[in-house]
Amino acid sequence: MKSQSVILGLMPLLAIARVPTDSVFTSSAAFAQSGARACNQLASVYPNDVFLPPSDTFRAESTAIYSDTCILSPSCVFEPSSAASLGSAIKIIKAARSRFAVRSGGHMPVPGAQSVQSGVMISLSKLNTRSLNADKTIASIGPGQVWADVYTWLARYGLAVNGGRYGTVGVGGLLVGGGISYFSSTKGWGCDTIVGYEVVLADGSVIEARANGRYADLFWALHGGHNNFGIVTRFDTKTFPVTSAYIGGAAWDGSDVSFQAEFISAFESYMAPGGGVDDPNVAISAIIGLTPSSGFKQLTSIQFAPGTDAKPVAFENFTALNAPIIQALPDAVLPWTTLPILLEQLGERGSRQIYSSVSFYPDPRAIRIANETVVELAVPVLSRIANSSIALTYQPVSKDWLKASKASGNNVLDLDPELGTFIAGLVTITWSNAADDAIINILTERIIRTIELRTRALGLYYPFIYLNDASPAQKPFRTYGGGRSLPKLQAIRAKYDPDRFLEYFLGHGFSLE
Ligand SMILES: Cc1cc2nc3c(=O)[nH]c(=O)nc-3n(C[C@H](O)[C@H](O)[C@H](O)COP(=O)(O)OP(=O)(O)OC[C@H]3O[C@@H](n4cnc5c(N)ncnc54)[C@H](O)[C@@H]3O)c2cc1C
Incomplete structure (x- = not known):
């Protein structure tokens, strides 16, 4: 149970809905009143769905x-069982002028993104439908599911969709934020394979957005525009056949300095022209984890290649690595769902987390700058912070991925394959004590800013902040489409939410400002 002081201590850090200051909502008592009013009215209409x-x-x-940083105290939780009941609830919440938040898998480590202090928390848990069209080319999935549910279901048909890499992450947040998948080098971002959305808009109406027709602009905006346009109650996404995959890699003890150099050099070879990154069939994450208080270092590589090749040449530099193994991944061809389900254990709850995003070109100098900056800035601070650790994950975004993304139509991220x-x-930091939140936030910003400055100085900075990995202080939309996406998104919001109800009353991870 969180103490009141812990909860209150979070308040300055919240990325909560920006209620206009000239409204009646100027005190926490007013928030509590409007939240209670909305909850009472919801309970009178949906007595079985309000808690x-x-x-x-x-x-x-x-x-x-x-992340524990995101656990707040809503006035109630509402669990709609259909898009129609969610639409009616939005009207009630709007009339009560209550703040609210929408939660799918609850994995975005941004306070205020999916819960609310005094207001209605909408849990999408019951919107968990799943179905295939007649020829099984399109899966329709509700946002109340996590990826492990979806993949386990699709595996029965020998199919996959372009979703998250960790089984516990929610369908909803990942897809409205873009989506890095195991299949991205052939399919693009997770949102790129979506062909239709059922959405509850700011006025409570339920519509279907598709690439053509009346809501084509909204369809584009939902391809990475986060929760700024409505609540998606169903995603229609393309399926593709996959049964097995090579799953390999390991978490090695990285205390030996020469092994650290070998690991980085294996990753550099992977990223070099003609290296593994040029094979569109494979995916890798390379992670450098550090616990400054003990000096413990863990180097991890997670490798995935759909198909039956038990020794994908793309990973050969990693296969040759030799150091004590803390945790091995299978190094075998297995049902492809094995990996996202296995990684569920890495997505454990119960600590405080912050994510932050920084992108750079795959030049060995930039790869090293990122690692060295994390070590240089984090060690002095985190060695004094209880139960803290930091990890730097390198996520290659290949040219093939960007081409696949462009070929599937436009999205909000709008990255140029020619670059x-x-x-x-x-960069992920984990810690346990709410009293350390402020210092961790400052450290995060310093690390990201320093990596940016140092890579910029060498012409190696890539101006892209990935929303699903961003920290509360970052502004991902400003980087999308080289700055061109944001004004378009704002215009679309003005059309569908003219009185800015969602902007002011819904908790966002990232608003359009
Ligand atoms: C352990 C872990 C692994 C991860 N792995 C990946 C990965 O492989 N690939 C990747 O791209 N990202 C990954 N992420 C980042 C993740 O995609 C984002 O944090 C994402 O927002 C989480 O979605 P969620 O539904 O679980 O979170 P939530 O916190 O429930 O939602 C996140 C945001 O999306 C909004 N939202 C949720 N559902 C809807 C909806 N139906 N309609 C409108 N808005 C909605 C919420 O209001 C909230 O603001 C990972 C994060 C963690 C913690």
Whole structure:
């Protein structure tokens, strides 16, 4: 149970809905009143779908969140069982002028993105439908599911979709934020394979957005525009046949300095022209993890290649690595769903987390700058912070991926394949004490800013902040399409949410400002 002071201590950090200051909502008492009003009205219409504290369901739903920094105290939890009931609820919440938040898998480590302090938390848990069209080329999936559910179901048909790499992540947040998948080098971002959305708009209406027709602009905006346009109640996404995949890699003990150099050099070879990154059939994440208080270093490579090749040449530099193994991945051809399900254990809840995103070209100098900057800046700070650790994940975004993305139509991220392959770097910090939140936020910003400055100085900075990996302080939309996407998104918002209800009352990870 979180103490009141811990919860209040979070308030300055919240990326909560930006309620206009000239409104009646100028005090927490007013927030509490409007939240209670919305909850009472919802409970009178949907008595079986509204949960109040201290019920077990309220507690379970309001804490089903990955990072403890994001666990707040909503006035109630509402679990709609259909798009229509969600639409009616939006009208009630709007009339009550209550703040609200929408949670799918609860994995975005941005406070205020999926829960709310005094307001309605909408849990999408019951919107968990799944179906295939007649020829099984399109899967329709509800946002109340995590990827492990979807993949396990599709595996029965020998199919996959372009979703998340970790089984516990939610369908909803990942797809409205873009989506890095195991199949991205052939399919693009997760959102690129979506052909239709069922969406509840700001006025509570339920519409279908497709590439053509009345809502074509909204269809584009939902391809990476986050929750700024409505709540998606169904994603229609293309399927493709996959049964097995090579799954390999390991987490090695990285305390030996020469092994660290070998690991980095294996990754550099992978990223070099003609290296593994040029094979569109494979995916890799290379992770450098550090626990500064003990000096413990863990080097991890997660390798995936759909098909039956048990020794993909793309990974040969990693296969040759030799150091004590902390945890081995199978190094075998297995049902492809094995990896996302196996990685569920790495997505454990119960600590405080912050993610942040920084991108750079795959030049060995940039790869090293990122690693050295993390070590240089994090060690002095985190060695004094209880239960803290930091990880730098290199996520290659190949030219093939960007081409596949362009070929599938346009998305909000709008990256130019001609700029070539880059690395979407992800810096993750884990800690346990709310009193350390502020210092961790400052450290995160310093690390990202320093990597940016140092890679920029060499012409190696890639101006892209990936929303799904961004920190609360980052502004991903400003980097999309070289800055061209944001004004278009704002114009589309003005059309579908003219009184800016979603902007002001819905909690976002990232708004369009
Ligand atoms: C362990 C872990 C592994 C990850 N792996 C990957 C990965 O492989 N690839 C990748 O791209 N990212 C990955 N991420 C990042 C992840 O995609 C984002 O954090 C994403 O937002 C999580 O989605 P969620 O539904 O679980 O989160 P939530 O916190 O429930 O939602 C995130 C945001 O999306 C909004 N949202 C959710 N559902 C909907 C909906 N139906 N309609 C409108 N808005 C909605 C919410 O309001 C919230 O603001 C990972 C994160 C973690 C913690």
